[in-house]
Amino acid sequence: AQSVTQLGSHVSVSEGALVLLRCNYSSSVPPYLFWYVQYPNQGLQLLLKYTTGATLVKGINGFEAEFKKSETSFHLTKPSAHMSDAAEYFCAVIQPSGGYNKLIFGAGTRLAVHP
Amino acid sequence: DAMVIQNPRYQVTQFGKPVTLSCSQTLNHNVMYWYQQKSSQAPKLLFHYYDKDFNNEADTPDNFQSRRPNTSFCFLDIRSPGLGDAAMYLCATSRDRAAGLYEQYFGPGTRLTVT
Numbered sequence: 097a098q099s100v101t102q103l104g105s106h107v108s109v110s111e112g113a114l115v116l117l118r119c120n121y122s123s124s125v126p127p128y129l130f131w132y133v134q135y136p137n138q139g140l141q142l143l144l145k146y147t148t149g150a151t152l153v154k155g156i157n158g159f160e161a162e163f164k165k166s167e168t169s170f171h172l173t174k175p176s177a178h179m180s181d182a183a184e185y186f187c188a189v190i191q192p193s194g195g196y197n198k199l200i201f202g203a204g205t206r207l208a209v210h211p
Numbered sequence: 212d213a214m215v216i217q218n219p220r221y222q223v224t225q226f227g228k229p230v231t232l233s234c235s236q237t238l239n240h241n242v243m244y245w246y247q248q249k250s251s252q253a254p255k256l257l258f259h260y261y262d263k264d265f266n267n268e269a270d271t272p273d274n275f276q277s278r279r280p281n282t283s284f285c286f287l288d289i290r291s292p293g294l295g296d297a298a299m300y301l302c303a304t305s306r307d308r309a310a311g312l313y314e315q316y317f318g319p320g321t322r323l324t325v326t
Contacts, residue, residue: 128313130314132317137299137320137322138319138320139215139217139301139303139317139318139319139320140254140301140303140317141317142314142316145313145314147313186253186254190313194261194266196242196259196261196266196305196307197305197313197315198256199256199315201253201254202253203252203253204251204252204253206251
């Protein structure tokens with residue numbers, strides 16, 4: 097079965113600093129990986145996804161993630177944090193199940209950005 | 212814009228009083244999901260519809276039911292809400308696996324309070 101581990105339930109950075117949110121996965125099949133962002137009292141918004149092809153994936157709001165099979169990782173980065181990036185971030189992997197795709201989420205990382 | 216809509220955004224109900232949450236979509240996706248998300252936790256899948264086929268997660272309490280009268284609408288019924296059912300309820304949609312598209316699209320959520 098697929099699983100996701102997010103290292104660090106809380107990450108705090110200064111505005112303008114590098115953002116690094118860590119995600120490791122376990123998958124018995126070639127993984128399809130996602131990062132979602134959730135702002136307070138909102139639903140989840142897709143930041144980026146990896147399915148096949150290029151291992152460096154660019155998403156919205158300046159975020160990117162690199163799929164590293166040898167490390168079973170899919171870490172999320174952004175070169176320069178903005179105050180508006182403060183949110184909860186979820187890494188997820190697909191678990192194929194019949195005709196649909198079940199999302200297996202990590203526990204989430206809350207990102208705080210301070211001036 | 213194509214989207215997933217949830218109504219109401221905030222719902223207050225009394226202990227034991229049935230409540231219905233609604234979700235509609237303009238994406239024409241054939242899979243619809245209901246998640247429960249408690250504070251500082253990842254979303255937990257309750258069930259999903261693959262077209263008209265209902266699929267319950269093994270650990271979803273019987274107190275939670277769902278209806279999908281047509282492709283666009285899906286309802287979550289909580290027959291006798293307890294204090295432990297207070298949470299954010301998220302609706303999501305996706306294409307099926309045959310479409311080769313794997314991401315889920317989330318609505319803004321309904322925050323349920325039980326008094």
